Amino acid sequence: MLRRVKIPEPGWPGEFRPLSIPTVADRVVMTAAKLVLEPVFEAQFTEASYGFRPRRSAIDACEAVRVSVNQWRGKYYLQRWPSARVTRVLRDKVRAATVISKAERPLSAVVADLNPVLRGWGAYFRNGNSGRKFNAVDGYVHERLAILASRKHGLRGRNWTTRFTYGWITRLRVYRLTGTVRRATAHASR
Structure with a gap:
């Protein structure tokens, strides 16, 4: 009723x-x-069927297609990782948030501006083969924040890796992209 x-x-x-x-x-x-x-x-239903089935999604279907296509002649097609242009756009956003004119702002405020950008970018590209790109972006964010902190505290030189370590960037609570990649399991028959 x-x-x-x-x-x-x-x-x-x-x-x-x-x-x-x-x-x-x-x-x-x-x-x-x-x-x-x-x-x-x-x-x-066959194992290759994904439409309106429990525990099966469009991402699983795309991953199954990618896996089966990549088995063809051992070449890699349909790889899902950020393009150079998209990575450059993200680097520009990080550079704009950590520009030297922002040295008067507290680092926590800069991180608060960066984290939503990093979280959104990572969520979009986390399914697939983005691990290397994520490591590169994390390194770039670490470098830009360390350079900003050096300018803020009047430190000179490019030895930021010894001054501003992984522990330092962790204490700042910067969103890390490394380790967030999810590789979907393909359910398609081989």
Whole structure:
């Protein structure tokens, strides 16, 4: 039994449209039907089928295609990693956030500006083969923040790796891209 209510029609003052809301009894029936029918239909699907199946996503389908294409003649196609242009755009954003004119700002404020950019970029490219690019970006962010901190504290020289170590950048709570790559398991038959 669906519960029907009338809700206002957007853009039409005084007009209403019907909306059907499933009741608890409806949800119980739908769940029971799903539990009975799902194993029956799952047995009929091939391993290469991904559409509207439990624990299967579009990312899994793309990964299966990539794996099978890469087996062809041992060449690598459809690799998913950030292009040089996209990496350059990210480096420009990091450079803009850590420019020397920002030396009067606290480093925590600079990191607070950088972290959403790094987190979003990493979330977009985390599925696939981005590990090397992520390491390079992490190194670049570390270098830019160390140079900014050197300028801020009046330190000279390019020996920032000994002054501003991994522990220092960790204490700043900079979002690290290294280690966030997820390699999807391909379910396609070989």
